[in-house]
Amino acid sequence: xxxFVFLLFLxxxxxxxxxxxxxxxxxxxxxxxxxxxxxxxxxxxxxGRQIQIHYLVLRAQDRNQLADPVFFLAGGPGQSAIxxxxxxxxxxxxxxxxxxxxxxxxxxxxxxxxxxxxxxQDLSKLTDSEGALHEIKRCQASLQKLPYGDLRFFTTSIAxxxxxxxxxxxxxxxxxxxxxxxxxxxxxxxxxxYPQAVRRVVLDGVLPPDYAISGSDIQKALDSLFTDCxxxxxxxxxxxxxxxxxxxxxxxxxxxxxxxxxRLNTEANVTISRDSxxxxxxxxxxxxxxxxxxxxxxxxxxxxxxxxLLALSGQTALPNAGKIFAGMHYSVWxxxxxxxxxxxxxxxxxxxxxxxxxxxxSWPRGAVPAAFYTLAKSASPVLLLSGGLDPVTPPQHxxxxxxxxxxxxxxxxxxxSGHGMLMQSCVDDLVYRFINAEDAQKTDLSCVKPIPRPVVxxxxxx
Amino acid sequence: MMIWEIFKKEWVDSLRDKRTMLVVILSSLMxxxxxxxxxxxxxxxxxxxxxxxxxxxxxxxxxPELINYIARQGFEIKTAGAGYAxxxxxxxxxxxxxxxxxxxxxxxxxxxxxxxEIISDLANKDTQLGVRPIKVLLQGFMxxxxxxxxxxxxxxxxxxSVIQVExxxxxxxxxxxxxxxxxxxxxxxxxxxxxxxxYAAIDTSAGExxxxxxxxxxxxxxxxxxxxxxxxxxxxxxxxxxxFFNVMSIFPSLFLIKNEVLKIxxxxxxxxxxxxxxxxxxxxxxxxxxxxAVAINGKSHKEAxxxxxxxxxxxxxxxxxxxxxxxxxxVWFSWVPLLAQNQLIIKILNGETLSTAEVLTPVxxxxxxxxxxxxxxxxxxRGVVMQ
Numbered sequence: 001x002x003x004f005v006f007l008l009f010l011x012x013x014x015x016x017x018x019x020x021x022x023x024x025x026x027x028x029x030x031x032x033x034x035x036x037x038x039x040x041x042x043x044x045x046x047x048g049r050q051i052q053i054h055y056l057v058l059r060a061q062d063r064n065q066l067a068d069p070v071f072f073l074a075g076g077p078g079q080s081a082i083x084x085x086x087x088x089x090x091x092x093x094x095x096x097x098x099x100x101x102x103x104x105x106x107x108x109x110x111x112x113x114x115x116x117x118x119x120x121q122d123l124s125k126l127t128d129s130e131g132a133l134h135e136i137k138r139c140q141a142s143l144q145k146l147p148y149g150d151l152r153f154f155t156t157s158i159a160x161x162x163x164x165x166x167x168x169x170x171x172x173x174x175x176x177x178x179x180x181x182x183x184x185x186x187x188x189x190x191x192x193x194y195p196q197a198v199r200r201v202v203l204d205g206v207l208p209p210d211y212a213i214s215g216s217d218i219q220k221a222l223d224s225l226f227t228d229c230x231x232x233x234x235x236x237x238x239x240x241x242x243x244x245x246x247x248x249x250x251x252x253x254x255x256x257x258x259x260x261x262x263r264l265n266t267e268a269n270v271t272i273s274r275d276s277x278x279x280x281x282x283x284x285x286x287x288x289x290x291x292x293x294x295x296x297x298x299x300x301x302x303x304x305x306x307x308x309l310l311a312l313s314g315q316t317a318l319p320n321a322g323k324i325f326a327g328m329h330y331s332v333w334x335x336x337x338x339x340x341x342x343x344x345x346x347x348x349x350x351x352x353x354x355x356x357x358x359x360x361x362s363w364p365r366g367a368v369p370a371a372f373y374t375l376a377k378s379a380s381p382v383l384l385l386s387g388g389l390d391p392v393t394p395p396q397h398x399x400x401x402x403x404x405x406x407x408x409x410x411x412x413x414x415x416x417s418g419h420g421m422l423m424q425s426c427v428d429d430l431v432y433r434f435i436n437a438e439d440a441q442k443t444d445l446s447c448v449k450p451i452p453r454p455v456v457x458x459x460x461x462x
Numbered sequence: 463m464m465i466w467e468i469f470k471k472e473w474v475d476s477l478r479d480k481r482t483m484l485v486v487i488l489s490s491l492m493x494x495x496x497x498x499x500x501x502x503x504x505x506x507x508x509x510x511x512x513x514x515x516x517x518x519x520x521x522x523x524x525x526p527e528l529i530n531y532i533a534r535q536g537f538e539i540k541t542a543g544a545g546y547a548x549x550x551x552x553x554x555x556x557x558x559x560x561x562x563x564x565x566x567x568x569x570x571x572x573x574x575x576x577x578x579e580i581i582s583d584l585a586n587k588d589t590q591l592g593v594r595p596i597k598v599l600l601q602g603f604m605x606x607x608x609x610x611x612x613x614x615x616x617x618x619x620x621x622x623s624v625i626q627v628e629x630x631x632x633x634x635x636x637x638x639x640x641x642x643x644x645x646x647x648x649x650x651x652x653x654x655x656x657x658x659x660x661y662a663a664i665d666t667s668a669g670e671x672x673x674x675x676x677x678x679x680x681x682x683x684x685x686x687x688x689x690x691x692x693x694x695x696x697x698x699x700x701x702x703x704x705x706f707f708n709v710m711s712i713f714p715s716l717f718l719i720k721n722e723v724l725k726i727x728x729x730x731x732x733x734x735x736x737x738x739x740x741x742x743x744x745x746x747x748x749x750x751x752x753x754x755a756v757a758i759n760g761k762s763h764k765e766a767x768x769x770x771x772x773x774x775x776x777x778x779x780x781x782x783x784x785x786x787x788x789x790x791x792x793v794w795f796s797w798v799p800l801l802a803q804n805q806l807i808i809k810i811l812n813g814e815t816l817s818t819a820e821v822l823t824p825v826x827x828x829x830x831x832x833x834x835x836x837x838x839x840x841x842x843x844r845g846v847v848m849q
Contacts, residue, residue, distance in 0.1 A: 029629040062726045097726045262618035289606055293614050300614075307616025318620060416534075425515065425536020449538075455530045457610050460573030 027086015115327025
């Protein structure tokens, strides 16, 4: 009888594919399936040094599962898809009923030849941009000593070849891609290189390959906060001269002050530079909720109290699942962007361009094919999602991509949403229906309703 | 040979009453579609409640901060008028009402926690289902505001999370939710086999006695054991057949599941059907013998039915014991018919490892019941004719 029970179990298990094996991953209470494939570090030398590309598969729950899985493409560049899988799983719970959901750690992240740099919790280093640059250089040197430390081979174009290798290893005839932020660029590159292997694409917070990163969009997001504050009676009453306060704050830098660590409560005498302020505000603007606290934080910082801005920026936060593998981040950006960083005259534009220009001056740059920067008409349906308050991938970039991709692209904009719309109400359902539908063009997108900007935060007065 | 003749006679007798048989078979076949249809509707209703993207609010104008948050979560605000209590009573409203006080904003601005109320009606069950989503929303608002309140005082909201809590499940796969619904099936099958067996057992014993056909039958030069075995074989075969159809009726019934999540969660395979039949068939055969033994003493159809009804009452009680217990099943569960089979099926569906004793003990108990019942029937058969 035990043999009978064993055979029964064996039968139940036989549906799992052999390429993966059961494993435990943070964020999942239950066992999931993990796999890895060997890939050449240098694609031009297939027999040369190999790296392991790790991936996680959440198997479809339906015994009659569909053949095409969902591949989740993480942001950054530098996020580990496996690390954020626990978070993303909720978005895909309905899709997983009939499809595998796959999370591949892009080379340089997570478990796939990680290029990690130490993150400092030291307050004085946080406000010292020259010191931070020095730390990055030191990290670069240590990464280059790794067995897989040739930093030229971590570009997006090479990474999508790894994705294709995972698809083939798992025997999927085609894939559905869901990319967020930088993951949208990965999705577009996969679509360019392997159009026949793509069934549907969802791009949330679109980063076009032919768009050189700049800080101007951050400036626009901040300006829109000032404009919205002016038209809101409550905000206008409490923060009447917000734009001027901002200009005053920048003009007051560098400024010596005492910072308290938001979590550890330790104090440090620091000098806050202009770049420190721009860095902190950039981080805040990613989230509309945090942006609601920005008027107060700017007002306080102008008065020399930087602790609210520091805490709001999350720059001293403990590493979380979405942390960036900085070595991979710079390997991608320096290869794909460094040669075409625009010279801009707005504060954030200059700040961002200068930061990357300094790092990339000595960072090894991989070769990027010219076709990488092109967009072709897509034969597969593509759904593009944009938030109107997004400071890095605002709607106009997605509009440009949608136009280039042609008639099969559909673009949904949520005016007062920030960077990343998948968490918004009904968007997960929209993605499910778009991928599930026989005819994606007929997917009803009407459930996405306008939402308001979060109410600006005001200090309670007893 | 004589057993075969008696079996044939009893079998033909059972099938002769076509109306009764039709009712018995149809009721066993209709149970499953009905059960799955109702389950599907119930799931869809719960989904509908969860997917409702609006909230009925009284006093929305007093709390712009909270209303802003609710709107950002994709909920539409529907103003509930002063007559909301009456509408909840009359079930015109099937959602709870969120009541916001006039002084919400002033208290909020002063750092005082305003009191908000969620109004539902205990007699209006739909409104009860809607309470939790509103609580989740309010919790989200509190969390968001608490995070901002701390950050803007220079304190990281991380200090609230002094430990990280993660669940870890030891089950093999995530999708054990189908097992939950399947666990209800053994109960339905057991009740079916008890019902079908009862009618056939009574007909073949007390029924014959009442019709006066038992005496001529017993005049044949055949041992009582042969009679008992023949009758049992006929009743047992009928019960097993109906059980088989009952289990197999699941497959066409699956088409009645409209709810997508349930459709995927509830996947019944041939393997599952085999497990059900393998575990329940020995029980069906033992119960058939027991029901004949219980009915044989009945002077009339009515009396035998009353006696057998006791078995029908005991069955749910035995199964409730299994539902109420906590922790591992005690060893004696394996020795209690009905309960043992029920627990065994649940364990198999949950992918638990079974010991040989757990599997064989219920079979052994069934064999004992079978032999004891047959022996009793054989012993009593001639006696009751003499009475």
